[in-house]
Amino acid sequence: MTTATTPRRRRLPALAIAFALAAAALSPAAEPSPSPVQADNPIVQTIYTADPAPLVHNGRVYLYTGHDEDGSTWFTMKEWRVWSSDDMVNWTDHGSPLSIDTFSWARQDAWAGQAVERNGKFYWYVPVVNDATGRMAIGVAVADSPTGPFRDTIGRPLVENGEIDPTVFIDTDGQAYLYWGNPNLWYVRLNADMTSYSGGVTAIPLTTAGFGARPGGTSRPTLYEEGPWVYKRGSLYYNVFAAQCCSEFIAYSTAPSPTGPWTYRGTVMPTQGSSFTNHAGVIDFKGSSYFFYHNGALPGGGGFTRSVAVEKFTYNADGTIPLINMTSTGAPQAGTLNPYVRQEAETIAWASGVETERASEGGMNVGWIENGDWIKVKGAAFGSGAGSFTARVASATSGGRIELRLGGANGTLVGTCTVGGTGGWQTWTNVSCPVSGASGTQDLYLKFTGGSGYLFNADWWRFTAA
Template identity: 55%
Template sequence: MNITVSKRRNLLLIFLLILLRVTTIEPGNAQNPIVQTMYTADPAPMVWNDRLYLYTTHDADGSTWFTMDDWRLYSTNDMVNWTDHGVVLSYSDFEWAKGDAWAAQCIERDGKFYLYVPVISRENNRGAIGVAVADTPLGPFYDPIGKPLAQTDWGDIDPTVFIDDDGQAYLYWGNPNLYYVKLNEDMISYKGEIVKVPLTEESFGKREDDPQRSTLYEEGPWLYKRNDLYYLFWPGGPLPEHIGYSTSHSPEGPWKYGGVVMPAQGRAFTNHPGVIDFRGKTYFFYHNGALPGGGGFTRSVAVEELKFNPDGSIPQLNMTEGIRKGLATLNPYVLNQAETIAYSEGFKSSQNDQVGVFVTANRDGSYIKVRDVDFREKGAAKFTARVGTTHNDPVTLEVRLGSLEGEKIASLRIPRTGGSDRWALVSADIPNVTGIHDIYFVVRGNPKSHLMYFDYWKFSE
C-alpha cells in the first residue's frame, strides 16, 4: 500500500535517511525477499487448487516516488521456489482510469477470479476501487462493469476482500479512513451503503502526538479468519510503518486492538500485510527494502511463518531470512521455467509475445538457485535448456550442485541467436546425479550486460 499524498510527503526524506542505517539481509544466505528479479510490493496471497498464488504491485527501477503501473503474479507449491507469471493486469486495462497500480487483492468464487484494485478515476481525479474478472488466476483479467465499484470522498486505496463461511463477501479499504461494504454474490456490486468504520483507540490503538490521527491505523487492511475469530491486519503509523492487528467476533466489528505483529523494520517506510493458510501452516507476507538499491519506493516482498498463542493473540515477529524448509521437492524431469527461482542475483525478469516470461542474466556471475530438486534413485544423465544471446563473445551456462562453488555437472556454450525473440535448445550429458540437491545455474562471460536469455530447463534420465 502507499501513503496518501499529503503534507506527510515532506517527512519521507527524514525517514529514508534513518532507514538507510538498517542493514539488509545477506543475499547469499537468504530466502527473503522472495522475488529478486524486480522490485515488488503489497503482497496479496491466495490459495487455489493446492497452490499458493501471490499478487503484487511493481515498483519501477530507480523510482523516487510510487511509480507503479501494473500488477504481477507469482506462485509456489513449496514456499521456497517461486514462479514468475508476469503482468496480469495494468491500470490501463480500465478505460475509466488514469493510474496508478497500488495494492490489490484477488479471490476465487464459483470458478471465477476477482481482482480488486485501487486506481485514479479520469472523471474526478480521485482514487476509486475497481474490479477485474478472469477464468484463471493467471488471467486474462477484464473490467466487467466499466466504472468504479466503490468510491468515497478521499483515500480509496488498498482493498482487501474476504468471503465468510456463510457466503457473505466483504470488501474493506482506505487511508486515512477505513471503509467496508457487503458484496453481492456476483462480486462486482454491493448491497446497502458504504460503511465508515469508527477509528477508536480501543479498536486500533492510540497514536501519540498527532491531533489529526488519534489511532495507529494508517492503511492497507487485510481481513482474515481463524477459528471463530476475525483478524484485521493493518500498517500503523506514524512513519515508518509497523503492522498491527485488531480482532472481532464479527467481520463487521466492533474491533479490539491486539497489538503489534511486526515492528517498523526493513528500509521501507511503508508496509503491507497479507495472511494466508497453506498446507497446514499460516504465512505472513509483507514488504521491505532489502534488495540492492531498495528503499521506500523500491520495495521487495518477503514472507514469514505466523504463529498464534492459545488465546488467539499473535506473538510479535521480526523480518528474517525467510522460510528455511520447503514443503515439497521439485521435479527436474518436467519442463521447468527459468523464472522458477528460490534465489537469484544478476537476473532480471522480462516478458514478450514469443515465450511469455523469461529471465535475462545481466553480468558475469549471475546465478539462479533452485531448491530441493529431487533426481530420485535412478538419477539424471542429460540436461537441456532453452537459451539465447546477442553476443559473439563466449557466454556459458554452468550447472552446479549445492552451492555456487559446488560440483559442476554441465557447462554449455550459449549460441548467438540475435535477440530475446529467437531461441536455441542446448544439451549436455552429465554425470549421474541422484537424490535431492539445490541446483545453481551460473552464467559466465565478458559482455557487460544482457549476457544470456533463459526460458526453461529440464533434466532427462
C-alpha cells in the same frame, strides 16, 4: 519468431550490485563469508515489489504485488505483478497481467490491492486514480485464471471515496466483503457477482478499543493507518493492518463478526526493514501459516523501492498472532522441486544479475544474462541421479554456457550446456548436455558464463533421470 537483434534495455543499476552486497545489506551481523543459500528473502530480486497479497488456489500460492519503478522517489507505480510457488521459496514470475491501462478510466497509482477466487473466476481489487475526478477509487478486474489476463468488466470504479487499500474477504456463509481506507476504514457487502455491492458504504468506527491509541494522535486517534487485511480463522475475524505513520508497523484487531465490534490485539511486526510503509498478507498453506510483508532489503531499496518478503509463523493456542520479525532467511521450503518436469527458467529462489520479460512462446523468460550471473533453485529432488539436462534458449549474439552447480554459484559442477546463437532473442531452440553427480535433494545453481555483453535468454529447463 523475430530474427532482428532486439536492443537490450539497460539492466537495473540498483540490481547490478553483486550478491555479496545484497547479502551484506540483508545480514547486518558480519560474517566472514556470507552464504548465498541462507538468504531467500526478499522473494523477488529481479524488480522491486510492494504490497503483497497472497492467494492459495489448487495447491499453489499466487502472490499479487505492486511494482515500484527503479529509482522511484515517490509511489510511482504503473502495473501489478503476479508470482506463484508451491513451496514458498521457488517463485515463478508470471509478469504483469494488470496495469493502469487495464482501466480505461484510470490515470495513475497502481497501489495496494488483493485478489480472490470465486466460482472459478479471479477478482482483483485495486486502488487507482479516477481520471475524471482525480480521486482514488477502487477498481475490480476479472480473470479466468489466477495469472490473468485480467479485464475491467464494469468499465468504471466499483466504489470511489478518495480512499485506498482494498482487502476482500468471502465469509463461510458466502457473503463477501470489501474493506478499504486511509485515513478511515470502510466496507461494503459485495454481491455474488463480486463486481457490484448491496447497501451503502459503511464506516467502521475507529475507536481506541478497536484499533489502539496512537501516541500523540489527535487528528488520527487510533493506530489504524491503512492496508487492512481481513480474514477468518475458526470463528474469529482478523484485521491485520498498517499502524501509525511513519514509519509504520503491523498491528491487528479481532472481532466476532465481519462487521465488528473490533478489539485491538497488538503488534504483529515491529517497524523494521528500511521502508517507512508496510503491508500485510496472511495465509495458511500446506498446514502452516505465513505472513507476507514488504521492506527495503534489496540493494537500492527503501521506502519507494520496496521488496515483498515472507515469514512462517504459528498462531498461539488462544488464536493470537505472535510477534513476527523480518528475516533474510525467509520461510523454510514446503516440499521440494521436481527437476524432472519442465521448470520455468523464471522459477527462482534467488537470482543474481538477470531480469525477466514476456516470452514469444508464452509466459516469461529470463534475459539480460551476462557472464557470472546465476539463478538459485532451492531443494531440487534429484533422487537417484540425473543423466542429462535440457534447456529452451535463444540468443541474438553467440550464446554462452549454462553451468549446472550444486550448493552454491561456485559449487560442485555437474554439467555444462553450451548455447549457440539462434539468430534472435526470441528464436528458441533446445540444448542438452550430460549430467553426472546430481543426486539427492540439492540447491541447484544455473550459472551463466561466456563472453562480454548479453549471452542468451532461457525460457525453461528440465533434467532427465540417469
